[in-house]
Amino acid sequence: MRFTRLTHSLEGxxxxxxxxxxxxxxxxxxxxxxxxxxxxxxxxxxQVSYQGRASSELDWGDRLxxxxxxxxxxxxxxxxxxxxxxxxxxxxxxxxxxxxYLVIKAIRRKPAEELIIRFTKVYALTSAKLFDTSKIExxxxxxxxxxxxxxxxxxxxxxxxxxxxxxxxxxxxIDIFCRDKNGNLVVLELKNEVAxxxxxxxxxxxxxxxxxxxxxxxxxxxxxxxxxxARRLLMTLGLEFKQENLSKCSSxxxxxxxxxxxxx
Amino acid sequence: MRFTRLTHSLEGxxxxxxxxxxxxxxxxxxxxxxxxxxxxxxxxxxQVSYQGRASSELDWGDRLxxxxxxxxxxxxxxxxxxxxxxxxxxxxxxxxxxxxYLVIKAIRRKPAEELIIRFTKVYALTSAKLFDTSKIExxxxxxxxxxxxxxxxxxxxxxxxxxxxxxxxxxxxIDIFCRDKNGNLVVLELKNEVAxxxxxxxxxxxxxxxxxxxxxxxxxxxxxxxxxxARRLLMTLGLEFKQENLSKCSSxxxxxxxxxxxxx
DNA sequence: CGTGCCAGGTGCCGT
DNA sequence: ACGGCACTTGGCACG
Numbered sequence: 001m002r003f004t005r006l007t008h009s010l011e012g013x014x015x016x017x018x019x020x021x022x023x024x025x026x027x028x029x030x031x032x033x034x035x036x037x038x039x040x041x042x043x044x045x046x047q048v049s050y051q052g053r054a055s056s057e058l059d060w061g062d063r064l065x066x067x068x069x070x071x072x073x074x075x076x077x078x079x080x081x082x083x084x085x086x087x088x089x090x091x092x093x094x095x096x097x098x099x100x101y102l103v104i105k106a107i108r109r110k111p112a113e114e115l116i117i118r119f120t121k122v123y124a125l126t127s128a129k130l131f132d133t134s135k136i137e138x139x140x141x142x143x144x145x146x147x148x149x150x151x152x153x154x155x156x157x158x159x160x161x162x163x164x165x166x167x168x169x170x171x172x173x174i175d176i177f178c179r180d181k182n183g184n185l186v187v188l189e190l191k192n193e194v195a196x197x198x199x200x201x202x203x204x205x206x207x208x209x210x211x212x213x214x215x216x217x218x219x220x221x222x223x224x225x226x227x228x229x230a231r232r233l234l235m236t237l238g239l240e241f242k243q244e245n246l247s248k249c250s251s252x253x254x255x256x257x258x259x260x261x262x263x264x
Numbered sequence: 265m266r267f268t269r270l271t272h273s274l275e276g277x278x279x280x281x282x283x284x285x286x287x288x289x290x291x292x293x294x295x296x297x298x299x300x301x302x303x304x305x306x307x308x309x310x311q312v313s314y315q316g317r318a319s320s321e322l323d324w325g326d327r328l329x330x331x332x333x334x335x336x337x338x339x340x341x342x343x344x345x346x347x348x349x350x351x352x353x354x355x356x357x358x359x360x361x362x363x364x365y366l367v368i369k370a371i372r373r374k375p376a377e378e379l380i381i382r383f384t385k386v387y388a389l390t391s392a393k394l395f396d397t398s399k400i401e402x403x404x405x406x407x408x409x410x411x412x413x414x415x416x417x418x419x420x421x422x423x424x425x426x427x428x429x430x431x432x433x434x435x436x437x438i439d440i441f442c443r444d445k446n447g448n449l450v451v452l453e454l455k456n457e458v459a460x461x462x463x464x465x466x467x468x469x470x471x472x473x474x475x476x477x478x479x480x481x482x483x484x485x486x487x488x489x490x491x492x493x494a495r496r497l498l499m500t501l502g503l504e505f506k507q508e509n510l511s512k513c514s515s516x517x518x519x520x521x522x523x524x525x526x527x528x
Numbered sequence: 529c530g531t532g533c534c535a536g537g538t539g540c541c542g543t
Numbered sequence: 544a545c546g547g548c549a550c551t552t553g554g555c556a557c558g
Contacts, residue, residue: 056402058400076332081336128388131325136320
């Protein structure tokens, strides 16, 4: 085997780093990467075919292929956020030399789908063990927005009192359940970005089911903005919309977090 | 500059291929990759922060970073199909050495968002020019499903006659527009997998708008299956559902193509 | 494991 | 540019 294998200790976490390897060398490196469950990147001239939930063919061209330890496969062209072809985590991956090609297959059962990559040339191959225990922390999610509204119901309407949140007894999911100053039920549907048709239809479901018991129930979408179509649907269905500024909520959230940390 | 630069001719399309470069070497290579608009991959120990449509923090860990010639940035952990952080195509990318870090920033206006990657160590860096003119060819799309129904309207209902397809004059998009054996208008909404709430609400929109002109219009969802919630909504809205198997349609499509090729 | 729903959804194609 | 809509959507939470 002519390819350079790098030990872990001083050279970092890279196992293979091959430049213009032969297909045989690349094949060996891919096999070893798979058995060692390394992260593997290949840059090479390849052709891709996929059959499964849909089916596709991608003719010859240079691409970046990423194979992850969890069985994900990504095929990236030089443009675009999304991979042109892929296979999700949990795929069974194998490689072979066949008819002059380096072939990598990724198979999944349920749903049954198969991805086949054929290389005639590998320009670069790198495999590595990544040490990474960090999880991403997201801020300003819909849950946090809900928190803000629960603590500051006046942002939606004066005199509003939250009764319960995440009401699930009905045939759906209510974001916040309130009573207004007249004592009528109000269902709030929160969106942290644009409120669309789906949000309106969802709220309509909630309100309809409650109306059978309590006819005076109101439904309000709370979001920074709403699509034109959603607004039309909303009006025909007798629902309401309250614009709520995201950045204002953000600062309130920060305050709420601050006060929480002060309490600790 | 100590890093190896590889010319295009014989060595393939790889420009940089660095193993455990210093941050200075990596910085130079990143800068050159950006000016030459190459595809760049880095494996290294980094920390990521994002602020824009949402905001997030990712603490130190080893990741794969891909920077594409079109200004896309992908940050991949060793698991999962999706990048943990990213920036879409068209982002403005720059790099600097700052406070002992190699920093890569990707900025986008509209929506305003900023991605900052800080490296303390780069294990491997590869940049390349990809030659790839091929476009992916997808089969069995919704368009092909539409083709099958247009050629075989009896699959939905006996006596159905297509009048038009891809009707776009209304505030939406009608898949197929027909008349039934009684001469009444029928709107078909096609789904190649499960029909959900959104599909029903979409069809309802179409049917409602047509009803003002022609009160006897019907609406039928054609799909292999339908969610329980969607079926309930469908019934309350007076719409219909026709189960239609995708694979059956697919094989019929194949037959139709075969017979076409025989005719040629 | 299916079902439903959110996503920093992304991409494509309209006006 | 905004808007609607499909997507091999992927991912998560929940019955």
